[in-house]
Amino acid sequence: MSKLMIQYVMRHEMEGLNSEQKIHKILDIVKEDKLVLMEGKLKQAEEAELIAFTMQSISKKFKGIEIAVIDPSQTTDSSFLTRLKSKVATSVLGITSGLTVVGPASIVREIKQDPQKIQLFTLNIGRGK
Amino acid sequence: MISLLRAQLRKILGGLFKKKKQVKLGLYGPPNGGKTTLANRICMDWIGEEMGSTSNMAHETREIQIKEQITIKSKTGKEITFNLVDTPGIATKIDYEEFLKYGLKEKEAKERSKEATKGVIDSIKWLDDMDAVIIVLDSSVDPYTQVNITIIGNLQARNIPVLLVANKVDLKKANIKRIEAAFPQYEVVGISAKDGTNIDKMYEALFELL
Numbered sequence: 001m002s003k004l005m006i007q008y009v010m011r012h013e014m015e016g017l018n019s020e021q022k023i024h025k026i027l028d029i030v031k032e033d034k035l036v037l038m039e040g041k042l043k044q045a046e047e048a049e050l051i052a053f054t055m056q057s058i059s060k061k062f063k064g065i066e067i068a069v070i071d072p073s074q075t076t077d078s079s080f081l082t083r084l085k086s087k088v089a090t091s092v093l094g095i096t097s098g099l100t101v102v103g104p105a106s107i108v109r110e111i112k113q114d115p116q117k118i119q120l121f122t123l124n125i126g127r128g129k
Numbered sequence: 130m131i132s133l134l135r136a137q138l139r140k141i142l143g144g145l146f147k148k149k150k151q152v153k154l155g156l157y158g159p160p161n162g163g164k165t166t167l168a169n170r171i172c173m174d175w176i177g178e179e180m181g182s183t184s185n186m187a188h189e190t191r192e193i194q195i196k197e198q199i200t201i202k203s204k205t206g207k208e209i210t211f212n213l214v215d216t217p218g219i220a221t222k223i224d225y226e227e228f229l230k231y232g233l234k235e236k237e238a239k240e241r242s243k244e245a246t247k248g249v250i251d252s253i254k255w256l257d258d259m260d261a262v263i264i265v266l267d268s269s270v271d272p273y274t275q276v277n278i279t280i281i282g283n284l285q286a287r288n289i290p291v292l293l294v295a296n297k298v299d300l301k302k303a304n305i306k307r308i309e310a311a312f313p314q315y316e317v318v319g320i321s322a323k324d325g326t327n328i329d330k331m332y333e334a335l336f337e338l339l
Contacts, residue, residue, distance in 0.1 A: 044282035051221055051279065052253045055246040064222025067275045105222035114273055 004107060004122060009038040019046045023053050030065055030104045031057070038100040041069045050102075062104070068111040068118045071098040151197075152211040152339060153258055157284075158265040159276050160187040160218030163296040167265055167322035168196070168215040174328070175199050180215055186231045188245035190217050193255060201332055209339050216255060217248030219276055256283055261290045261338050263331075268295035268319060269302035273311040281312060290338045295319040298326055 007029050014022050023046065029036050042050060047067075054065050101111060101118060112119040156164040168180040181194050194215040202208050225235075225242035233241065262284055266272050284291050293312055295305040299321040309317045318334050320327040 044279065044286045047275070047279040048253050048256070048283050051219065051276070052250045054221055055223070055249045058223055058242070058246045060225075063224045064220070067221055069275060069278070105224070111275075112271065112273075113275070 005034040007034045011039040023050045036102040041098040041100045064105040066108040066111045067102045068113040069100050152260045154211040155214045155259040155262040162265040162267045163322045164265045170322045191244040191248040216252040263292045269300045272308045292338050293317045
């Protein structure tokens, strides 16, 4: 029977790290075939950098990543005040709401998402789903 | 006072000799959305030649391709000229074994995989150079992916104008509404780059974008 390891990365673990350090921290965990569950989310530019660094790391063993972000500030039913609070927290305090899921593509086949939920489809676990 | 005059002079001379900026219109999106098919459609319509090869196999375009000085004309007589930049599809994973299913030999598949990873990195690097972007999405697949959100978010953060194109409307599974719902802040034009459906609408939308 296969197993899927999940590593929870708390917000304070990312505080004080620069973009490259954050990305390496995520990729180092994923390369150990673990699923990262990160409190908060990366900045847009960091997400693009994460993809670029992932591509640099592709090898016979490491096929890449699957990523999804649940962002409560992006939900259509969230109030103006909620979205405003989230924007202020992000721009002034650097605090990002939400949850980021990053998994190795060799285990996570697909992540389907909408702003409020995600569905994770895996490979090599049980019957493959 | 003298330094102020010098600065003013530099500004005037700089303005006189500054070359007219070449507008770069990028085609971005995930692999297999039909970017090169659309690039070929635009090039055939306005300069009578194709831009690149297309294939059902993902990552057919693995290098940035540029076709310079394409001028398109509106029905009302307006003209715009741009350099069309076709980019490799942006993905978060590339597995050379996927290419073996299309009959490639292992060595070829590995080479294609290596080129594809470089292509993705180049596409991301080029984001900064774009003046406007057409995001080409396959309307028959789920558009709400993190790759699409990341591409659009990065363009938004750079204040680069974006036109969303829902390609492959000729397919039975095509669903433009799904793309409109995923990215409600953008106008979505449903087209078929393959058979030319609504391509005029896309050109009209381009005139508003550029």
